[in-house]
Amino acid sequence: MRTRFRNRYLVFAYMIVLAIAFVVGCTTREDPSEELVVCGNHTCGQLTMVTIDTNGPGGYQYLEPAISPDGTRVAFSADWASIPSLPEDEVSDPILNRQILVMPLPADPWSEEMNSRNPVPDIQELGAELVLTRQFISRIGGGQDFVDDPTSGVMTKASPNWIDDSTLLIQTRFERRDRLVSVDISDLGNAQVTPLFYEPQDTLTTGFRFWYHHDPSLSPDKRWCVFTRFGCDDESNVEDANCDDEQLWVIDMTTTDDPVAVTAFPITSGAVSIEDPSWSPDGRTIVFAATTDLVGDGTGFVGELFRVDFDPEAAETGVVPLDQNLRRITTTEVSMGDPLVGLHNYAPVFSADGLDVIFTSSRRAPGSTQRGRNLWRVPADGRLEPEMVFFSRYDDIHPTFDWETGSFLFSSRMGFPTEMLDAIEQETIDFFTNVYNDTARVPLTEVEILRRAADDREELELFEGKMGHLYMFRGL
Secondary structure (H helix, E strand, O other): OOOOOOOOOHHHHHHHHHHOHHHHOOOOOEOOOOOOOEEOOEEOOEEEEOOOEOOOOOOOEEEEEEEOOOOOEEEEEEEHHHOOOOOHHHOOOOOOOEEEEEEEOOOOOOOHHHHHOOOEOOHHHHOOEEOOEOOEEEOOOOOOEEEOOOOOOOOOEEEEEEEEOOEEEEEEEEOOEEEEEEEEOOOHHHEEEEEOOOOHHHHOOOOOOEEEEEEEEEOOOOOEEEEEEEEEOOOOOOHHHOOOOEEEEEEEHHHOOOOOOOOEEEOOOOEOOEEEEEEOOOOOEEEEEEEHHHHOOOOOOOEEEEEEEOOHHHHOOOOOOOOOOOEEOOOOOOOOOOOOOOOEEEEEEEOOOOOEEEEEEOOOOOOOOOOOOEEEEEEOOOOEOOEEEEOEOOOEEEEEEOOOOOOEEEEEOOOOOHHHHHHHHHHHHHHHHHHHHHHOOOOOOHHHHHHHHHHHHHHHHOOOOOOEEEEEEEOO
16 A cells, blocks of 8 residues: 655645644534543454464564455455565565455354464465466557566555455556556466556556556445546656645446546545545445545645545446535544654545444544554544544554444454463463373473463564554444
């Protein structure tokens, strides 16, 4: 996923924000509770750790989970080295390069044994597989060139969506930056890639711009794909690259047989940053994150949540008015001492009934001064202030709702849950007390047993704040 909030205007905008923070933070909406109830190392509720591996020297990052339509698998982006596809010296940046993995979801995530499982050293032991894409034809530059394996080099991948149970839609890196492709994963070791949408300038060999298509999201009926789009004069994507403002665009997925002639059109005006669009269950509203200049608020560039209407019937014509019933649904209070960058709300998703929006925010946690990234909920119409729905002491990000069960899947660096650590520690105590000591020539003392159990627990506690694992939670 791209670096959030490109650095254009940040310092200037932030100073303006602080100058009038008392205005921006004012609201007549009902305040959320300041009570924060935590059970162990996370918010109370049923929590299941999905990825329980200890892979990597410092732990890899598993992000952007997406549940398959049949509910049996999850696709997510992961550090390149979690399942290497090529030797490290053949990858342009093995630290930043990311790939897409697919792995089974537990059939019964809420069973008691789920939180008593022992960690495994490699995510492949959990059934995770790499989406290994092969050569495909690129028409960028006006030719019919083969693109080498996009899992290598700079061909980083992100933002998986499921078109159906055997096809993914992802964002990947081309020679002229990021585009959207569908990937047939019927054969995960030889996944077939199909580009979805070429820019009109992609056929040019000179005078073109570098275009970025990010954060794709499919409508519930799979007919429409909303994404963010902007272009830059060069591939650096920094202040001096003369980048456009970002907009939300929509692709008609029924027209993607020819990516040059695909039906694609904007649905919002531009802003310094627009990201993470997501659909309502009825497919008629899109919620997303954007800087406040989208609505003419020149006070700053803190990221807020907005919603915009989408009319599928009108969209079939390929032309829709911009900013249909555009509404802002969050207002973040900004105070002196807040971080210069990163203070924002993003990655919103609708609840199953469409009444609430769950999202990631760096706003202050209730009853504390902590401003880490955690999961919050706000009514979809924005009539109330947001309230926290999941909190750990580390980043909790990228929620995705399982509309069938009412739970949500997300990424966090919280480490192994207290429930799992307790179970593993007790398992060690039971083993040495009831199994080892029954046959050992020199039984361990109670103090020695407790020390070994504590050591086992401490080894897993080292992952807290480092490795980004996937979790399922229900407690709303």
